[in-house]
Structures are given as structure tokens and as C-alpha cells.
Amino acid sequence: MHRSHQDSTYRHEVVEEFLRAGILIGKIDRLRPLLEKSGYRHTSSTNLGQYIALIFKQEVARIKKESSVPGEVEMTRDVSVIFDALDKARQLQ
Numbered sequence: 001m002h003r004s005h006q007d008s009t010y011r012h013e014v015v016e017e018f019l020r021a022g023i024l025i026g027k028i029d030r031l032r033p034l035l036e037k038s039g040y041r042h043t044s045s046t047n048l049g050q051y052i053a054l055i056f057k058q059e060v061a062r063i064k065k066e067s068s069v070p071g072e073v074e075m076t077r078d079v080s081v082i083f084d085a086l087d088k089a090r091q092l093q
Contacts, residue, residue: 007042010038011042011048011051012051012055015055026045028048
């Protein structure tokens with residue numbers, strides 16, 4: 001695996017875990033020295049914000065998979081997903 005791809009994968013994992021823990025993405029800047037001790041290069045929280053949309057899409061796909069019924073091809077279910085755009089803006093602060 002190419003080094004920049006490894007760095008990108010690590011950044012994605014860090015952002016995902018911060019979001020799951022309810023920790024503001026902006027806190028990553030303060031923890032950068034600690035996060036880089038694992039040998040991966042990091043970037044600023046403003047650049048890491050690009051991973052939020054991808055993580056959101058992955059969560060939607062996970063929910064769809066979890067709510068599907070085996071053997072049912074075109075069954076649909078109503079599901080509500082709340083994505084607070086203001087919360088995203090706060091994450092980047």
C-alpha cells in the first residue's frame with residue numbers, strides 16, 4: 001500500500017472515531033503530535049473535514065444494509081437520518 005494512501009486511511013479512521021466519540025474535529029489540531037506518534041502524517045482539522053461527507057455516506061450505506069431483510073429484493077423501509085449542517089460547521093472549529 002502506498003504511503004499517502006496509508007496516511008489517508010489513517011486520517012479517515014481518526015475523523016470517524018472523533019465523530020463517534022462526539023469530539024470536535026478542531027481538537028485534532030491540539031492532538032496532532034500524539035496522533036503522529038503512530039508514524040502517520042496528519043493534516044489540519046480544516047482539511048480533515050473533507051472526510052465527514054464520506055463517513056456520512058458510509059453510515060447511510062451501513063444503515064441500509066442493517067435494515068434490509070434477507071431474501072427481499074426491493075423492500076423499502078422508512079428511515080430517518082439527521083445530519084446537522086451546523087454541527088458540521090462546529091466540527092471544523
